[in-house]
Amino acid sequence: MSNRVHNFSAGPCTLPLEVLEEAQAEFVDYQGAGMSLIEMSHRGKHFDAVANEAMALSMEVFQVPNEFAVLFLQGGALLQFSMIPMNLLHNGQKGAYVNSGSWAKGAITDAKEYGEVYTAWDGADNNYTRMPVTADIQLQENTRYLHITTNETIGGIRFAEWPEVSVPLIADMSSEYMARPLPWDKFDLVYGGAQKNLGPAGMAVVFIRKSILENCNKSLGRYLRYDIHESKASMFNTPPVFPIYMFGKVLKWMKAQGGLSAMEKNAAEKAGALYSTIDNSQGYFNCPVEVASRSHMNVVFRLPTETLEQKFLSEATAAGFENLKGHRSVGGCRASIYNALPAESVAALTAFMTDFQNANAS
Amino acid sequence: MSNRVHNFSAGPCTLPLEVLEEAQAEFVDYQGAGMSLIEMSHRGKHFDAVANEAMALSMEVFQVPNEFAVLFLQGGALLQFSMIPMNLLHNGQKGAYVNSGSWAKGAITDAKEYGEVYTAWDGADNNYTRMPVTADIQLQENTRYLHITTNETIGGIRFAEWPEVSVPLIADMSSEYMARPLPWDKFDLVYGGAQKNLGPAGMAVVFIRKSILENCNKSLGRYLRYDIHESKASMFNTPPVFPIYMFGKVLKWMKAQGGLSAMEKNAAEKAGALYSTIDNSQGYFNCPVEVASRSHMNVVFRLPTETLEQKFLSEATAAGFENLKGHRSVGGCRASIYNALPAESVAALTAFMTDFQNANAS
Numbered sequence: 172m173s174n175r176v177h178n179f180s181a182g183p184c185t186l187p188l189e190v191l192e193e194a195q196a197e198f199v200d201y202q203g204a205g206m207s208l209i210e211m212s213h214r215g216k217h218f219d220a221v222a223n224e225a226m227a228l229s230m231e232v233f234q235v236p237n238e239f240a241v242l243f244l245q246g247g248a249l250l251q252f253s254m255i256p257m258n259l260l261h262n263g264q265k266g267a268y269v270n271s272g273s274w275a276k277g278a279i280t281d282a283k284e285y286g287e288v289y290t291a292w293d294g295a296d297n298n299y300t301r302m303p304v305t306a307d308i309q310l311q312e313n314t315r316y317l318h319i320t321t322n323e324t325i326g327g328i329r330f331a332e333w334p335e336v337s338v339p340l341i342a343d344m345s346s347e348y349m350a351r352p353l354p355w356d357k358f359d360l361v362y363g364g365a366q367k368n369l370g371p372a373g374m375a376v377v378f379i380r381k382s383i384l385e386n387c388n389k390s391l392g393r394y395l396r397y398d399i400h401e402s403k404a405s406m407f408n409t410p411p412v413f414p415i416y417m418f419g420k421v422l423k424w425m426k427a428q429g430g431l432s433a434m435e436k437n438a439a440e441k442a443g444a445l446y447s448t449i450d451n452s453q454g455y456f457n458c459p460v461e462v463a464s465r466s467h468m469n470v471v472f473r474l475p476t477e478t479l480e481q482k483f484l485s486e487a488t489a490a491g492f493e494n495l496k497g498h499r500s501v502g503g504c505r506a507s508i509y510n511a512l513p514a515e516s517v518a519a520l521t522a523f524m525t526d527f528q529n530a531n532a533s
Numbered sequence: 534m535s536n537r538v539h540n541f542s543a544g545p546c547t548l549p550l551e552v553l554e555e556a557q558a559e560f561v562d563y564q565g566a567g568m569s570l571i572e573m574s575h576r577g578k579h580f581d582a583v584a585n586e587a588m589a590l591s592m593e594v595f596q597v598p599n600e601f602a603v604l605f606l607q608g609g610a611l612l613q614f615s616m617i618p619m620n621l622l623h624n625g626q627k628g629a630y631v632n633s634g635s636w637a638k639g640a641i642t643d644a645k646e647y648g649e650v651y652t653a654w655d656g657a658d659n660n661y662t663r664m665p666v667t668a669d670i671q672l673q674e675n676t677r678y679l680h681i682t683t684n685e686t687i688g689g690i691r692f693a694e695w696p697e698v699s700v701p702l703i704a705d706m707s708s709e710y711m712a713r714p715l716p717w718d719k720f721d722l723v724y725g726g727a728q729k730n731l732g733p734a735g736m737a738v739v740f741i742r743k744s745i746l747e748n749c750n751k752s753l754g755r756y757l758r759y760d761i762h763e764s765k766a767s768m769f770n771t772p773p774v775f776p777i778y779m780f781g782k783v784l785k786w787m788k789a790q791g792g793l794s795a796m797e798k799n800a801a802e803k804a805g806a807l808y809s810t811i812d813n814s815q816g817y818f819n820c821p822v823e824v825a826s827r828s829h830m831n832v833v834f835r836l837p838t839e840t841l842e843q844k845f846l847s848e849a850t851a852a853g854f855e856n857l858k859g860h861r862s863v864g865g866c867r868a869s870i871y872n873a874l875p876a877e878s879v880a881a882l883t884a885f886m887t888d889f890q891n892a893n894a895s
Contacts, residue, residue, distance in 0.1 A: 176567035180574045183774060188561075191569050195560040199553045205538035205853070207553050209733040209779075212542045212856055245607035245735060246756055249770040253754025281754035366771050371571040373607065373735045373773035392615025392643035394608055408611040409728050411735035412545060413775050417571075491567070494574055 177516040180494035181324050181469060181507040182346065182367040185516075190420045208416055213409050222410065225419035232425050233349050235378055242377040242397065243405040243415055248274075248345045248364040251375055252281035255318070255341060255360065258387040258397050260286030264315040267291040267338070269308065272299040272323035273500060274343060282318075291317060299326040301461040305335045314338045316359060322347035324367075325498040327471035327505065328464040333357060339380075347468045348376070349425065350510055351435045359383055365414055367468075368434075368510045370421050374414035425510065434510050441508045441517045442467040448521040455528045473503045480504060483527055492520055539878040542856035543686050543831060543869040544708065544729040552782045552873075570778055575771050584772065587781035594787050595711050597740055604739040604759065605767040605777050610636070610707045610726040613737055614643035617680070617703060617722065620749040620759050622648030626677040629653040629700070631670065634661040634685035635862065636705060644680075653679060661688040663823040667697045676700045678721060684709035686729075687860040689833035689867065690826040695719060701742075709830045710738070711787065712872055713797045721745055727776055729830075730796075730872045732783050736776035787872065796872050803870045803879045804829040810883040817890045835865040842866060845889055854882055 178185040201208040204217060211218050222243075229241050244250070255278075256266050266288045268279045275294075282288045291310055292303040310317065316339050322329040324346040333354055334340065342353075345363035353361065359380045366372035377397070384398045393399050399407050425434060446465060449456040449472050457473045458465065474480045480503060487495050497503035508517055540547040563570040566579060573580050584605075591603050606612070617640075618628055628650045630641045637656075644650045653672055654665040672679065678701050684691040686708040695716055696702065704715075707725035715723065721742045728734035739759070746760045755761050761769050787796060808827060811818040811834050819835045820827065836842045842865060849857050859865035870879055 174562060174565070174567050178568050178572055180572070180577075182771065183572055183575060185572055186569065191561045191572075195557055198557040198560060199550075200536060203536070205536050206540050206855070207548065210540055210542070210545055210547055210553075213545060213734065215542075215856070245609065245773075246612070247607065247770045250608070250754070250756040253756060257754075277755070281756070284752055284754050364771060366774075371775050372575065372771045373775060390646055392612070392619075392646050393639070394612040394615060394643070408609045409545065409726060409734045411607075411773070412728075413733050413735060493568070494577070 177492045177519055178494060179492060179506045179508065179512070179516070179520070181498070181505060182364070182509075183372050184367055184507060184509050185511045186370065186417070186421065187424045187511045190417065190424050193420060194417060209413055211412075213406065213412055218412060221416050221419055222404075222406070225415050225422060226404070228419060228422035228426065229376065232422050232430055233378070234352055234431055236355050238380055238382065239355065239378045240381050240384075240401045242379060242400045243410055243418075244375045244377055244400060245373065245411055247372075247375055248343055248362060249277065249281075251343070251362045251377065252278045253285060254395055254397070255362075256282040256285035256288065257391055257395055259359075259383070260315055261386075261388065263313055265289060265311055265313055267310055267314045267317045269303060269317065269319045269334075270294055271302055271320050271328060272326040273498075274323060274325070274345070275318075275320040278318055278320065278343060298459075299323065299328065300459050301464040302328050302330045303334070304332065308334055308336060310336060310338060316341045318343070322466050322468055324469050324507070325501060326460070327458070327466045327469045328460050329466040329468070331463050346507075347438075347466070349431065349434060350438050350468060352431055365418060367507075368421075370417040371414050374411045374418065376418070421511070437514065438467040438508070438510070441512070441514055442470060444517050444521050445470045445506060445508070448524050452524075452528055456524060468507060468509060470506045470508060471497060471501070471503060472505075477502070479531060482531065486527065487523060490523060492523060539854045539881055540856060541854060541868045541870065541874070541878070541882070543860070543867060544726070544871070545734050546729055546869060546871050547873045548732065548779070549783065549786045549873045552779065552786050555782060556779060571775055573774075575768065575774055580774060583778050583781055584766075584768070587777050587784060588766070590781060590784035590788065591738065594784050594792055595740070596714055596793055598717050600742055600744065601717065601740045602743050602746075602763045604741060604762045605772055605780075606737045606739055606762060607735065607773055609734075609737055610705055610724060611639065611643075613705070613724045613739065614640045615647060616757055616759070617724075618644040618647035618650070619753055619757055621721075621745070622677055623748075623750070625675055627651060627673055627675055629672055629676045629679045631665060631679065631681045631696075632656055633664055633682050633690060634688040635860075636685060636687070636707070637680075637682040640680055640682065640705060660821075661685065661690065662821050663826040664690050664692045665696070666694065670696055670698060672698060672700060678703045680705070684828050684830055686831050686869070687863060688822070689820070689828045689831045690822050691828040691830070693825050708869075709800075709828070711793065711796060712800050712830060714793055727780055729869075730783075732779040733776050736773045736780065738780070783873070799876065800829040800870070800872070803874070803876055804832060806879050806883050807832045807868060807870070810886050814886075814890055818886060830869060830871060832868045832870060833859060833863075833865060834867075839864070841893060844893065848889065849885060852885060854885060
């Protein structure tokens with residue numbers, strides 16, 4: 172469609188156009204049922220098929236081994252910040268956290284309400300411009316898990332290498348979900364909000380190692396128990412029907428594009444194009460992140476002055492590039508280039524950046 | 534549309550056709566923005582307007598006084614079963630619950646994890662065929678609130694009169710939300726899932742008395758704190774964008790229909806037509822609920838034999854009446870006649886019931 176803008180939003184964000192058009196076509200009358208999918212009982216045959224397909228495809232596309240179950244929950248990644256320690260930390264056990272920025276800090280804040288928690292590495296010391304390597308991470312005795320945020324949406328950093336530690340990893344992957352393969356044997360739980368790579372807002376997708384379910388804390392309200400959601404295949408209560416449905420369509424799109432390896436390759440190429448433009452600008456554009464930790468999803472950059480940044484953002488919007496403003500807590504610019512953002516949008520942006528530099532020498 | 538079925542689902546359920554058609558029309562390109570609403574930042578101007586309008590209309594249509602705040606949360610009514618005692622019950626305080634059936638029992642189960650809880654009236658003694666009157670309810674000292682389920686979706690019973698008690702009421706209104714006015718001065722908190730009268734699944738709408746926020750428990754994960762959601766106007770984290778958007782459209786539809794009084798009147802008429810058909814069937818159809826407690830939203834009924842019930846359900850489906858099967862835990866038949874179910878669907882069903890009786894004398 173000629174009127175699509177280049178949407179660099181950090182989330183909710185661009186979805187594949189064909190997914191949107193398919194959903195639109197069947198929105199009022201789903202497969203001739205005489206009603207919309209969102210009007211149907213979540214225990215009926217139509218939604219049952221939708222949910223089962225989304226679950227099966229999420230395991231297939233993300234290459235998740237059968238030792239894991241997938242859960243579709245509400246409350247975003249944020250509720251997981253509480254549910255993880257609630258369910259997993261028992262008396263005498265500690266939760267270790269890598270403080271890699273804004274989202275990691277949130278996870279730590281909430282976890283402290285539900286158990287003994289410590290920071291195993293603190294990125295504040297370098298203003299969150301890199302991720303730790305294994306040798307940086309200091310684990311204490313009786314640590315149940317090490318929690319990492321694989322990609323920080325605001326700081327624009329990611330783990331290039333997975334930490335080699337002696338405890339299970341737990342990962343918030345919200346902003347690079349299903350954009351790279353995982354060494355699943357290292358993980359007990361992987362989670363994230365859907366509203367970046369997976370579909371619309373309103374759902375968290377959780378992959379949990381089935382063998383840890385039995386030992387999860389049972390003295391919790393039922394919505395907060397992983398074991399209950401798993402035993403009911405995420406249908407313990409009315410699930411977020413529309414996000415599940417859209418997630419299923421996004422998964423089919425991912426699979427048709429070539430699956431996880433294609434997502435990873437495309438992300439590396441799109442990010443590479445942007446970082447090259449930045450690195451070849453002779454310092455006009457500047458990325459504060461250490462090279463090894465540069466995110467493939469959220470590319471943050473500054474211009475020589477805040478005045479030029481304002482001008483850049485304003486002219487970019489006028490030229491059809493939306494949501495390039497950096498997060499309000501850090502300023503600057505940020506291009507979020509999630510799975511569904513076309514390579515053409517990145518090519519257009521890099522051309523625009525070069526033109527802007529030529530027209531606005533500092 | 535000629536191919537719309539009569540959808541008597543208990544939820545998710547029928548939505549107004551014009552709401553669905555409007556959402557379909559603007560689904561891929563929202564108001565010429567070059568993107569779908571579900572692709573937009575939840576902090577951008579478009580969604581900001583959508584959320585603000587839904588909040589304002591929810592207060593207006595439901596006639597909520599300014600002493601209350603409205604919150605759009607995830608996790609359904611089920612997560613509220615935990616959040617209410619977590620936030621409101623302090624040491625030494627008790628939560629009183631009316632056990633009116635399946636949903637009330639769920640609320641009690643979860644509350645027990647977070648405080649001292651007791652059953653102030655137990656409907657199990659009459660097999661959940663009626664709601665209590667004020668004199669039935671036994672409150673203990675140091676009771677913080679009395680929790681009621683204003684309408685039990687499965688049992689098909691509702692409170693016709695509000696209990697006159699000395700403690701604040703808390704109400705789960707999921708299955709009759711915005712279908713009748715409330716005496717707000719009696720309530721501290723009113724909540725419910727959206728997926729019956731308000732829109733698609735994936736959201737709970739909570740009205741909370743602002744004066745109780747300050748005293749809410751702060752030692753909780755942040756997603757579980759009412760005060761935080763209120764202070765951020767439900768935008769503390771990424772909200773359930775699509776349900777909020779659809780809720781706004783449903784609210785506009787309700788307002789155009791005549792608002793809350795029209796919803797209440799229509800419900801009474803639709804329910805009246807069904808109960809008349811049942812009562813005039815000389816016992817062929819039978820509603821187990823005591824007359825004074827009959828729900829205006831979920832009309833439950835039995836036929837003379839289970840064989841006839843199976844035949845009735847099967848022929849009804851073939852004739853375009855969907856989802857008339859009673860909940861699996863109780864059997865029989867149930868017609869859920871929420872706000873958006875057209876009166877024509879009820880008229881068609883009563884005619885079908887009478888025809889069926891004539892053709893299948895017991």
